Amino acid sequence: MNKKVRLIDIPKISDPRGNLSVIEKDCIPFKIKRVYYLYDVPSDAYRGGHAHKEQQAFLIALSGSFDVVLNDGKERLTIMLNKPNKGLLIPTGVWREIENFSSGAVCLVLASDVFEEADYIRDFEAFKLFVGS
Template sequence: MSIERCKIINLPKISDPRGNLTFIESNKHIPFEIKRVYYLYDVPGGETRGGHAHKNLQQLLIAVSGSFDVVVDDGYEKRRYHLNRSYYGLYIPTMIWREMDNFSSGSVCLVLASDFYNEDDYIRDYDEFLKEVRKEK
């Protein structure tokens, strides 16, 4: 479950003097079917979000407004991504710990998810996450 599986996906961007348009199609632009969409907004300065991993869920995170950082962690290596373009998405596959911070004022994080909400899919304890990923190697 290498961190190398996380990647920035350049989404289609239709430029127009009246305003730009970006669209996302399941299994075409992203490697999964979209079953849930949610967004984070009004995150107070200095706060973090995330702090968990998913056993089976895949996600795409997009800064549709403003910017924020995402730190991904596979249990061996960490990598920080700065998201600040509405036509870039960070793909996060299964079993990757994620934390989001450094939210700019007015930022909005759009999340596309491969499945419906399921609390049993979450790993919310970092030590438990490390045990899980290190037993897989």
């Protein structure tokens, strides 16, 4: 995929009492302006189904697992998230769908901007025109 989609390790501090992960400083390449999470998603449902013109996102499986299906207009890629110390950076101009949620899965999303409907591309044909494919 020619976009800068990538998995990023989140620092993990291990301790006999449990693990602690921290997102601060330069862990992700943007300032966080919005935080939301998906949970209680039925295993046969999917979320996402859009791209952003300007906003970047960082997805983390806090619990359980799910697949993130990405499309940059030329290539399709599926990445399973199932570790709370690994996050997926999704830059602008990448279509995403999230599916195959395991029981108890929680998807945390850190976003580079506040909600702005005009930033969303919710039609796949319009997305292909946006990215020039």
